[in-house]
Amino acid sequence: MNNETNNTKKKPSVLAPYREQFANLCLALKIGDAVLVDCRNRATGEAEAVICILTEYPDGSAGVSPIAVMLKGDVLSQYDPPGTEGTYEDTNLLRGKEGLQ
DSSP states (O other): OOHHHHHHSOOOOTTGGGHHHHHHHHHHHHHTOEEEEEEEOTTTOOEEEEEEEEEEOTTSOEEEEEEEEOOOSOHHHHOOOSSGGGOOOGGGOOOHHHHTO
16 A cells, blocks of 8 residues: 555544434434533533433433533634535534434
8 A cells, every 4th residue: 555545545533433422412302302501510610511411210300411512612713624625524424314313
């Protein structure tokens, strides 16, 4: 294999390990069990807006499971889209309907 071939090889997507979590989030959003919670970050002590999945138990109690953190600041200037020249590639996207299949 030459250097040119190595440079054009696609990197594996960072999304794969999150497929199940994303499917759970999509389902929670669909059925109304996604909640936005004011949580404290244990590492920094700062308050953060955290997306959680609400779980209701048979005894009537409920709990929340953190699943994602809302981004702060001007997120459009903080992140570059995947792909070349600022375009999105299909391999770098996981759509909600894919997570529910």
